[in-house]
Amino acid sequence: MNAFTTLTSTVLPMPTDDIDTDQIIPARFLKVTDKVGLGKLLFADWRTGADGQPKPDFPLHLPEARGARVLIAGRNFGCGSSREHAPWALYDFGFRAIVALSFADIFQENAIKNGLLPVAVDAATHKRLLAAREGSTAITVTIDLPSQTLALPDGTKASFPIDGFSKRCLLNGVDELGYILSFTPAIESYEAKHA
C-alpha cells in the first residue's frame, strides 16, 4: 500500500454529486491486465466532446489541473461498480486525496488500499472550500492524516473521519494481505471447526 501522511496541494473542483465509476473510467477500458497508465483514461468520456475532440474547458484540461493532487467532488463519489481501476486511474493521474461530501462504500475501500485518501467533509466546509477556489485557482489546502484535519486557505481547519485501522495502514503503508496472512493459524482452526 502507498503511504499517506500529509499533503499540501492546489485543488481541482468537480463538485458534481453521484460521480459513478463508469465516468471515472468507462468500462471499455477495463480490458487491461495490469494497473499502469490508466491516468490518461480518467474521465475519458467527459474529456471529449461529441466530435471526439478534447474539451479544452474540462477541469482536467485546465492549466491549473497540473500539479493538483486534491480533487473536490460532491456527494456519493465513486458510486456504481467495484472496479479498482477507478482509484488506479485517479492515482495514476496524480490525485492523492478526494475531498467530497460522502463516498460510496466499495470505492472508499478501494481508494484506501491504493493510498488515495477519501476526505469526507461537512456541507459548510465543502461550501467554504469551493468559494475559496472560485476566488483563486492557486489556493492550497493541507491534509494532515495524523490529526485527521483539512486546513483551508482561510486558516480554518475541518476534521474528517477515518477508522483507526485504515489510518494506521495509510500512515505506515501497511500491507493488508500480509496482515491477514498473519492470521493463518486462526484461519486454519476456523476451517477445522467448520469442515
Next chain:
Amino acid sequence: MQTLFDKVWQSHVVSQEPDCPVVLYIDLHLVHEVTSPQAFTGLRARGLKVRCPERTVATMDHSTPTLPGHLAVIDAQAAAQLGKLEENCREFGIRLYALGGVQQGIVHVIGPELGYTLPGKTIVCGDSHTSTHGAFGALAFGIGTSEVEHVLATQCLLQRKAKTLEVRVEGAIGQGVTAKDIILGLIAKIGVGGATGHVIEYTGQAIRTLDMEGRMTVCNMSIEAGARAGMVAPDDATFQYLAGREFAPKGAAWETALAYWKTLSTDPGASFDRTVTVDAAALEPMITYGTNPGMGIPITGVLPSPSDVADSAERAALEKALTYMGLEAGKPLLGRAIDVVFIGSCTNSRISDLRAAAGVMKGRKVATGVRVLVVPGSKAVKSEAEAEGLDAVFREAGAEWREPGCSMCIAMNGDQLSPGQMAVSTSNRNFEGRQGKGGRTLLASPLTAAAAAVTGKITDVRTLF
C-alpha cells in the same frame, strides 16, 4: 436476538481484534475476467497459492461475444484478458466456466443456477452486483481487485460490520408490476446513496410472494441504492429452488443444511438500525429517465422540473441528466420514441424474465426501426428458453436472440448503443455512456421493455394485456 445479517456475519468471524476490522471467512469466491488478472499477478509476485481452489469458481462473461455461434472475441485486448483467466485458472486449479461451455453464463446467474449460492454463505466477487446472491439469505457483496487477491490467498477479508436497513415491502403488487419495479421504486424513494453503509434485509408480504428469480432482481440492485448487500431470509421457495441443483447438498447433507437454513431469519424483536417501507399496492411499472438509477418515475408520471428542486446540487444534476438524455422537464415519458431494447443482464435475464418478455411479444412484431436484443443470462437459461420455444417468439417478432453474457449491460463486447440512441434496458445502470458512449438508457422491467419493443415507444405494458 439477531437479524439475519448478524447471524451470517457472526458465524464467519475468524478473528476480531480491538479497533481493527474483523477477519471474515468467505465461503464462495466468484471470479470473472475483468477484475481478476491483477489479483493473480499479485499472488504470483508473492509466491502464494490460492488457499481454497474448491471455494473459487470462475466464469467468462463481461467481454464475451454474444453473436450466435460465439464468433471471434471483439478485440485483441479482450481476447488476451480471457486468455489470462484461462491461464490463471489452470495454474491455480480453479474451476472455470469458459466461453462455449454448456454451463457458462453471467456470474450472478450461474452461481444460483448451479447451486453454488446457498443460504448462510458468505459470497464475494470482484463485481458490485454480487448482492444478487443475497436473495438466498447469503451475505454477498462486491469487492475490489486488491480484495480479490486477499480472498484468493487467505479465503478471508478484512471487514467492518455494516449497519442494517430493513426494507419492508407490504401489500401485493398489481398486474404488470414486477420485482424490478419494486427495486426501482425503492431507489427512486431513497436515492442512490440512500443505503450507503448498510446491509438491506427485504421483508414483507410482497417479497415473500416473489419467486427466487424476482428476489434476485431485487437484491441485485441493492448496490444501486448504495447498500453493501441485500438479503432475503430463506423460506420454502428458496429450498425448492435449490433442491437437486448440481452443487447443492444432497441426501443427509441436505437435511442437515435444511435444518440450519431454517434458523436463518431475523429473530422476532431483533432491531434494525433503520427501516423503510414501500407500499407494493401503490407501485406502478417504473422507468428511469436520468443518469442514475434513482432518477425513476412511475410509467404514467411526468419528468420532474429542475425549477421544483430546492437543493442546488440536485437541481444541477437533474438539469445535466435531462440534457444528456435529451428529455424535457415536466413532460411525460409515455409515447416517447425509442431506438433499442435490451433484454438481459444479471438483473433480468433469467427464464421468468424471458417468459414475461415473450408473453408480451408473442404474436406481435418489433416496431419498425427498433433494434431488440434478447440476451439470456446463461447457457442453461438459453436452452430452457429454446425448449419452450421462446427463442422462436423473439425471432418471429424480429428480435435478435443471442448467446449468454453481460452484453449491452456494460458494452465491453461490441454490443453497444450509438451516440444519442435511446434504449429501454432491463439492466441495472443508466449511467452516462454505460451502454456505449453517448447512449441513453431507460431502465425498466422485461414487461415494460417488451412493450417498448413492439410499439417503438415508451408504453404502459398494462395497456397491452
